[in-house]
Amino acid sequence: MRREHCGTRNHIEVWHASVLPSGLELIRLRTVLRGSLLPIxxxxxxxxxxxxxxxxxxxxxxxxIFALSMVVGYWLRRRARHSVRCSVYGALGGVLDKSMAGF
Incomplete structure (x- = not known):
């Protein structure tokens, strides 16, 4: 995976989509956490x-259980050749997103 595409909206979806940038651009950990306040x-x-x-x-x-879910998400993203940063953000965003799927 190309580095410039790894930390984009396509790969990191957070629960509250209104805080995400409108296009494809790198997002910061603060944005992932701000978009996930309810799940946190x-x-x-x-x-x-x-x-x-x-x-x-x-x-x-x-x-x-939370930590194990993050580790599994991180491992799956690294196997798919995502960068370390993308894997961490994606694992955190994924766990918080999937935990709120019932709401």
Missing amino acids: LVWTGGACFAYFVYNSVVATVLGG
Whole structure:
């Protein structure tokens, strides 16, 4: 994959599309995170709820599921010959996007 096309809108979709640039251009991690505020709050809220209601082990398991999903997404993107930057952004955006698919 060509470097100039790797960090573009085509490869990194975030949950809230209104923060993405209108065309094909590199986006920053801040843009990915800003577009994913609701999923980040849901993951954080779920972990806090599990910690206070159940146990810290449950919150740790939830964090492990999130981390495992990111690692698998990163690995799949690297196998498809994406750059490291694109793989990190895409894995984060993908996990946050897919976790909110039911809403």
